[in-house]
Amino acid sequence: MSDLVATLRDGRRREREQAFFYRILAGDAEAASDQAAADRLNGLLADEQHHVSRLTARLLELGERPTDESSSLVVPSLRDWESVAKVREEDEVRWYEAALHHVEDEDTVAVLREILASERHHREQLAGKWMPAGSASPSEKTRETP
Numbered sequence: 423m424s425d426l427v428a429t430l431r432d433g434r435r436r437e438r439e440q441a442f443f444y445r446i447l448a449g450d451a452e453a454a455s456d457q458a459a460a461d462r463l464n465g466l467l468a469d470e471q472h473h474v475s476r477l478t479a480r481l482l483e484l485g486e487r488p489t490d491e492s493s494s495l496v497v498p499s500l501r502d503w504e505s506v507a508k509v510r511e512e513d514e515v516r517w518y519e520a521a522l523h524h525v526e527d528e529d530t531v532a533v534l535r536e537i538l539a540s541e542r543h544h545r546e547q548l549a550g551k552w553m554p555a556g557s558a559s560p561s562e563k564t565r566e567t568p
């Protein structure tokens with residue numbers, strides 16, 4: 423396996439784990455009727471799923487078949503999610519920065535840079551890319567829902 427393929431597989435495995443992490447927490451937030459947390463966690467989940475798709479597409483373009491390894495990730499309680507997520511997002515930013523130091527393939531560099539920008543946003547905001555700053559309160563959101 424080339425270094426490039428190994429990097430893409432590792433990145434994809436990590437993104438799948440991040441998506442799983444936020445999926446569980448978003449479900450917990452919805453079960454606890456914490457709509458504000460659920461909105462942020464669902465935004466993060468959507469971004470991480472998008473990252474999985476981007477890395478999967480790049481692997482397929484390279485003629486590779488993505489594999490889905492199982493994960494033994496332990497997800498924290500809803501009360502602690504922000505501190506744990508912050509550490510995980512800092513780690514994601516470091517991983518992409520390191521990958522960009524050794525990946526030379528132009529198309530892959532473009533994908534990694536795009537994801538890195540999103541991960542930096544996650545690290546700073548702990549929210550998804552498309553959630554506006556100072557977003558609507560839960561009651562305002564409810565009114566927007568048809």
Ligand SMILES: [Fe+2]
Nearest residue numbers: 511514541544
């Ligand atoms: Fe992230």
